[in-house]
Amino acid sequence: xxRRKFIKAASLTGVGFAVGNSLTSCDxxxxxxxxxxxxxxxxxxxxxxxxxxxxxxxxxxxxAMAVLQAGxxxxxxxxxxxxxxxxxxxxxxxxxxxxxxxxxxxxxxACIMDKHGDCGSVVYLxxxxxxxxxxxxxxxxxxxVMLAGEGAKQFAISKGFQPEDLLTDAxxxxxxxxxxxxxxxxxxxxxxHDTIGMLAIDKNGDISGACTTSGLAYKLGGRVGDSPxxxxxxxxxxxxxxxxxxxxGEEVVKTVGSFLVVELMRQGKTPQQACEEAIGRIVxxxxxxxxxxxxxxxxxxxxxxxxxxxxxxxxxxxxxxxGSNEQIQSDYYNKA
Numbered sequence: 001x002x003r004r005k006f007i008k009a010a011s012l013t014g015v016g017f018a019v020g021n022s023l024t025s026c027d028x029x030x031x032x033x034x035x036x037x038x039x040x041x042x043x044x045x046x047x048x049x050x051x052x053x054x055x056x057x058x059x060x061x062x063x064a065m066a067v068l069q070a071g072x073x074x075x076x077x078x079x080x081x082x083x084x085x086x087x088x089x090x091x092x093x094x095x096x097x098x099x100x101x102x103x104x105x106x107x108x109x110a111c112i113m114d115k116h117g118d119c120g121s122v123v124y125l126x127x128x129x130x131x132x133x134x135x136x137x138x139x140x141x142x143x144x145v146m147l148a149g150e151g152a153k154q155f156a157i158s159k160g161f162q163p164e165d166l167l168t169d170a171x172x173x174x175x176x177x178x179x180x181x182x183x184x185x186x187x188x189x190x191x192x193h194d195t196i197g198m199l200a201i202d203k204n205g206d207i208s209g210a211c212t213t214s215g216l217a218y219k220l221g222g223r224v225g226d227s228p229x230x231x232x233x234x235x236x237x238x239x240x241x242x243x244x245x246x247x248x249g250e251e252v253v254k255t256v257g258s259f260l261v262v263e264l265m266r267q268g269k270t271p272q273q274a275c276e277e278a279i280g281r282i283v284x285x286x287x288x289x290x291x292x293x294x295x296x297x298x299x300x301x302x303x304x305x306x307x308x309x310x311x312x313x314x315x316x317x318x319x320x321x322x323g324s325n326e327q328i329q330s331d332y333y334n335k336a
Contacts, residue, residue, distance in 0.1 A: 039203070039204075042205070043203055043205075046201075046205075046303050046304035047304045047321045047322045048201050048202070048203060048205065048304055049065065049068035049069065049074075049077075049200065049201060049202050049203055050200065050201045050300065050304050050306075050319075050320070050321045051064040051065050051068070051077065051078075051081065051198065051199070051200045051319070051320040051321075052198070052199050052200075052298050052300055052306050052308075052317055052318065052319045052320075053081065053196055053197065053198040053199070053244075053298065053317065053318045054195060054196060054197045054198075054244060054245075054246040054296065054298050054315075054317065054318075055195075055196065055246065055315075055316055055317075055318065056316055056318060056327045057081075057084075057085055057196055057198075057318050058318055058325050058327065059084050059085075059088075060081040060082065060084040060085050060196060060198065060318070061081060061198070061318045061319070061320040061325055062320065062325055063080050063081050063083075063084045064077040064078060064080060064081030064198060064200055064320070065077070065320045065325070067080050067081075068200060068202050068203065071203075072202070073202050073204070073206065073208070074114075074115065074200040074201060074202040074206050074207055074208035075112070075114045075115070075136075075208040077200040077202065077208070078112065078132075078198045078199065078200050078208050078209055078210040079112060079132055079133060079136055079210060081196075081198050081200070081210075082094075082110075082132040082196055082198055082210045082211075082212045083130050083132060083133065085196045085212070086129055086130050086131065086132065086212055087129060087130075089168050089170070090170075092170065092171055092174070092214075093195070093196075093213065093214060094195070094196050094212055094213055094214055095108065095129050095130065095131065095166070095212065095214065096129045096164070096166045096168065097166065097168040097170065097171050098166060098171065098213075098214025098215075099171050099174060099175065099214060099217035099218065100167055100171060100172075100175050100214075100217075100218070101215070101218060101219045101220065101221045101223065102179075102182070102218045102219065102220065102221065103221045104167065104172070104175055105126060105167075105221065106126065106166035106167050106171070106214055107124050107125065107126055107214070107215060107221075108122070108124075108125045108126070108128070108131040108166075108212070108213070108214055108215075109121075109122065109123045109124070109125070109131065109211075109212070109213050109214075109215055109224055109225065109227045109228035110122055110125070110131035110132045110134070110135045110210070110211060110212035110213070110227065110228055111132075111135050111210065111211050111227065111228040111229070111230060111233065111234055112132055112135045112136050112139060112208070112209070112210040112211075112234075113208060113209050113210070113230060113234055113235070113236045113242075114139070114208045114236070115206040115207055115208055115236070115238040116238070117236070117237070117238070118139055119139055119145055119230045120135040120136055120137070120138035120139025120140070120142075120144075120145060120146075121135050121138065121145055121146040121147075121228040121229070121230065122134050122135050122138060122146070122147050122148070122152040122156075122228060123146060123147075123148045123149070123152070123224045123228045124148050124149045124152070124222060124224060125148075125149070125152045125153060125156070126149075126153055126166070127153060127163040127164060127165065127166060128152075128153060128156045128157075128161050128163060128164075129164065129166065130161065131212050132210050132211075132212040133161070134147075134152065134155070134156040134159070134161060135210075135212075135228070137155070137156070137159050138152075138155070141159070142155075145230065146228070166214075175218070178217075178218050182218075195211060195212070195213040195227050195233070195244075195245075195246040195247075196211070196212055196213070197209070197210070197211040197227070197233065197234060197244025197245060197246055197298060198210050198211075198244065199236070199242045199243075199244060199298065199299075199300050201300065201302075201304060205302065206238060207236050207237075207238050207241065207242050207300070207302070208236060208242075209234045209235075209236045209242045209243075209244055210234065211227040211228065211233045211234045211244055211245075212227070213225070213227040213228075215227070215249075216248070216249070224249075225248075225249020225250065225252075225253070226245055226249035226250075226252035226253045226257070227245075227246075227249060229253060231256045231258060231259035232245065232249070232252050232253045232256055232257055232258060232259070233245050233249065233252065233257075233258060234258050235258035235259045235261070235262050236262070237262050237266070238302075239302065240262055240265050240266045240301065240302060241262055241265045241271065241299060241300050241301035241302055242258075242262065242299065242300055243257070243258040243259075243261035243262050243271075243274075243275075243278075243297055243298065243299040243300075244258060244297070244298050244299075245257045245258050245295065245296070245297050246295070246296050246298075246315075247293065247294040247295035247296050247310070247311075247315075248293040248294065248295060251282050251290075251293060251295050252282075252295055254282075254285075255278065255281045255282055257278050257281075257282075257295070257297060258297070260274075260277075260278045260281065261274045261275055261278045261297055261299050262274075262299070264277055264278065265299065265301050270301070270305060270307060271299035271300055271301050271305050271306050271307030272299075272305075272306075272307030272308075272309065273307070274299055274307065275297040275298070275299050275307045275308060275309035276307075276309045276331075276333075278297055278309075279295065279297065279309050279310065279311055279333050280333070282295055282311070283311060283333055283334075290311050290333075290334070291334065293311070294310060294311055294312050294315065295310065295311050296308065296309070296310035296311070296315035296330060297309055297310070298317045304321070306319060306321075308328065308330040308331075309330055309331055309332065309333070310330045310331075310332045310333070311332060311333050311334055312332055312333075312334050313332050313334075314329070315329075315330040315332065316328060316329050316330055317330060
């Protein structure tokens with residue numbers, strides 16, 4: 001944090017507070033102006049708006065930031081950002097073109113969570129590209145949190161989503177090649193590069209998050225990982241911060257990873273410290289075979305501070321803050 005920026009923010013915030021204490025003697029336009037000055041000062045101080053995401057997804061974070069800079073809220077930003085990767089057929093990890101399960105079916109999982117703690121989720125969704133948007137519809141248009149399988153698909157169609165074949169030629173060829181030996185073993189940072197998790201803080205300081213994935217490649221039919229499970233793949237507390245996870249979802253679920261990171265931040269840990277401790281909970285479990293799988297966390301707190309940490313090397317975070325959209329290599333546990 002730059003000293004000059006801090007002093008400027010503090011002085012403007014003080015003006016806002018001073019005006020706020022004498023609202024009865026000021027006209028409304030003056031008080032509103034002071035409030036805007038105060039808000040801008042805080043945003044400058046904390047580097048807001050802000051977008052972070054798992055892996056190298058600069059196009060997705062750029063879209064989310066464009067939404068925020070146009071005055072959109074954090075919820076709109078994470079939805080629109082995730083949709084970029086869902087439509088990216090070359091990614092083979094999210095949405096259309098995702099690698100299928102061992103039966104050749106592309107099945108999608110997604111969730112979304114807003115500043116109020118409201119959330120929506122879809123699991124085992126087929127033939128609908130934008131799972132994250134269906135999850136938002138579940139949150140906003142139903143009394144439920146999660147819809148699954150055929151029910152989720154029919155709900156999506158009822159909301160105007162168009163069904164389509166999500167198995168592209170490239171993913172079909174990869175699946176057919178896999179079937180020759182049909183070995184099922186997660187490959188660190190390859191098969192587990194299966195998720196985009198995104199967090200955003202808008203100009204009002206409000207936080208939202210989303211996750212979307214086609215899941216672990218060549219999984220058993222019906223398998224669901226951590227990504228659509230609130231508290232595991234994603235958790236947001238607007239008073240504290242948010243976290244998203246990626247990697248072998250079964251291991252994230254066992255420690256309710258994203259909720260754990262946010263709770264550690266609530267206790268006073270920085271996002272980086274919280275991510276590191278959450279990874280420690282996984283690798284230090286009795287009989288952990290952590291050398292054979294990857295898990296990574298990305299977190300942000302209310303002050304715009306970020307953190308990321310993983311078990312193995314080559315996990316990365318994309319961060320768009322203060323005009324810079326950059327990929328950041330994560331520190332990691334297993335340096336042996």
